Amino acid sequence: MQVTRNYEGIDLQKLQIIVEASQKKYVNTNEGALLYSVGRNVFRNLGERAGARRKIGGKLIYNVELINQYIEREYGQ
Secondary structure, three states: OOOOOOOOOOOHHHHHHHHHHHOOOEEOHHHHHHHHOOOHHHHHHHHHHHOOEEEEOOEEEEEHHHHHHHHHHHHOO
């Protein structure tokens, strides 16, 4: 049995970014916002509160593992 999927209305480029970002230890602000389905400012604040922000040269990156731990600790059941 062949399963067909309807990808109409799905931005495949964004989906690709999300999949790739989910496999990284560090993400930039745009990738993180897409990965967590939040805006850039919300993601930046989340990364700050989680202690996940790293600055390398002029570029900001965020540790996904630390953000996940923070979310579970602060918002988990």
